[in-house]
Amino acid sequence: MARSAFVFEPGDLDRNGRRALRREVAAASRNGSPTPSTRRERALPEPAVAGAFGPGIAEGGYWNLGAAVVPAHQATSQHIAGIYPFVADAGLGHAGPIVGVDLNADALWHFSPWDAYADTSDRGTFSTNVLVLGAYRSGKSATVKTLVTRSIAFGHCAVVPSDAKGEWVAVAEAIPGGTVIRLGGGTTARLNPLDRGPRRTSATDEQHEQMVKQRRIATLISLVQMALGGTRLTAVEHAAIHDALHRCITATRDMPTLRGVYEQLGIIVADQAGDFRLAEAAVQPRFVLRRFVDGDLSGLFEDESTVSFDEQAPIVVVDTSELFARGDLVAQLTQVCTTAWIQAVVSDRSARRTRYVIREEGWRDMTSLASLQMYQQWLKLSRHYGISNIVILHKMGDLDAVGEADSQERNLAYSIVGDIENKFIFRSNHQEQQALGQRLNMPAPHVEMARQLRKGEFIAYVGQYSYLVDCFSTSTPWEFDLFQTDDALSPGAPDDPFTSGELDSLWPEVTEPAQGRAAADADLDGWLNTMKEMS
Incomplete structure (x- = not known):
């Protein structure tokens, strides 16, 4: 800061004297020498000893006029954020794994849905679920894999009920202890969506039985309605399915299967002495379940499970990529069955585990009213079970496949997605502007920003704040090799920071198989330790 000079002109100087004094001051200023002053001839004597207030102030004395020096302003980031709210941001803190960089605060951005839920400040959230929305090749999958994989170092687990593209298989195989369950493609693995699941120690016998019964009947109703194109079942058809399930539970000693329910529906249809209305209502559900017993889905879900869910595994992936090639309906039926089987296992509060449940193509779980209601209930109970559902959508228009326009199903689907408090919004198309504003209540500047985001960038809504x-x-x-989803993330792509040659030179242990599995495991252990230290 420039020093200011104070010049005093004696009152008895004439005009020529004042001019001479001013010329002398101007010349001294240009040469950088001390400014002369005639004040010394008339000023009081300088204090001999500096006072407690500084070298120029005497104890109980007077001010010694001199250069004014103002120190630079210093404050904490909390106070600076109030002065420059769009430049300095306090962020979410350092709880949870590092996901990326907060571009507004120029700091590392950490995120954990459980830590955000436990935060009692105004930056906390009331839900552990996360909506991930963005166009193709916007970096959604790589970001979710980054969050989930790094969270394993913090003691969290992950499960993918239906991996339609097979992209999570590589992640599960790379993580020590990861489990992959493959369906279709010549495998003999079967999952029974009507499995009872583990006993909840915190629930009474009556509560436990009621929850198991509701999950089983909801799964059956969802399968039948989905196969019938979303047609709602009548009250009599509901009664027929309830009756068949009850008979199957009794006949199998509480080990019902889709094959057993199919056979009981056949008995109801052939019962001439029974209620003819119930017999007629059992025909449609029986034809639907026939697909699982003798049709294109046979050998997958109709009998008892041949595989088990490893509750100790850090990540469990159900690979359904072979089945999704058979069409959308097969994909939807498959996703309902695998999700029901997973929910029967992970919805155990007494296990004291926190898990991510990654729902790829999340709209496939919401194609009928019964599945929507089950989906909504599952999202509401996520905090109770220590679960964070990550629902991934390409666009809000994906939900237009749910029901008719202005139908109860479609409105419920939009309501479910809109109620998810934590949102990661990636690059969106121009057609999504209206939907983002109306369905997700995004401010207009944020909607416009979403169109201009680069790959890997996203707007994160956590509680009341955005980042x-x-x-x-x-x-x-x-990580680069592990999280690549398709050609958009492959080495050498135009937007990628590394080429395949650079990767070879940076980490030959990964790109050269000859280094062996031991070297890769050692590198992984080192990476996990590094993530813990950084966080």
């Missing part, structure tokens, strides 16, 4: 985050899922070559 602009750039996910660096390729911070190490190991």
Whole structure:
């Protein structure tokens, strides 16, 4: 800061004297020498000893006029954020794994849905679920994989009920202890969606039985309605399915299967002495379940499970990529069955585990009123079971496949998605502007920003606050190779920071198989330790 000079002109100087004094002051200023002053001839004597208030102020004395020096302003980031709210941001803190960089605060951005839920400040949230929305090739999958994989180092687990593209298989195989369950493609693995699941120690016998019964009947109703194109079942058809399920439970000693329910529906249809209305209502559900017993879905879900869910595994992936190639309806039926089987296992509060449940193509779980109601109930109970559902959608228009326009099903689907408090919004298309504003209540500047986001960047809504985050899922070559989803994330793509040659030089252990599995495991252990230290 420039020093200011104070010049005093004696009152008895004439005009020529004042001019001479001013010329002398101007010349001294240009030469950088001390400014002369005639005040010394008339000023009081300088204090001999400096006072407690500084070198120029005497104890009980007077001010010694001199240069004014103002120190620079210093404050904490909390106070600076109040002065410059769009430049300095306090962020979410340092709880949870590092996901990326907060572009507004120029700081690392950490996120954990459980830590955000436990936060009692105004930056906390009331839900552990996350909506991930963005166009193709916007970096959604890589970001979710980054969050989930790094969260394993913090003790969290993950499960993918239906991996339609097979992209999570590589993640599960790379993580020590990860489990992959493959369906179709010549495998003999079967999942029974009517499994009872583990006993909840915190529930009474009556509560436990009621929850198991509701989950089983909801699964059956969802399968039948979905196969019938979303047609709602009548009260008599509901009664027929309830009756068949009850008979199957009794006949199998509480080990019902889709094959057993199919056979009991056949008995109801052939019962000439029974209620003819119930016999007629059992025909449609029986034809639907026939697909699982003798049709294109046979050998997958109709009998008892041949595989078990490893509750100790850090990540469990159900690979359904072979089945999704058979069409949308097969994909939807498959996703209902696998999700019901997973929910029967992970909805155990007494296990004291926190899990991510990644729902790829989340709209497939919401294609009928029964599945929507089951989906909504599952999202509401996520906090109770320590679960964070990650619902991934390409666009809000995906929900237009649910029911007719202005129908109860479609409105409920939009309501479910809109109620998810934590949202990661990636690059969106121009057609999504209206839907983002109306369905998700995004401000107009944020909607416009969403159209201009680069790959890997997203707007994160956590509770009442929003953040602009750039996910660096390729911070190490190991992650780069692991999180690539398709050709958009393959080495050498135009937007990628590394080429295949650079990866070879940076980390030959990953790109050269000859290094062996031991080297890869050692690198993974080192990476997990590094993530813990960084956080």
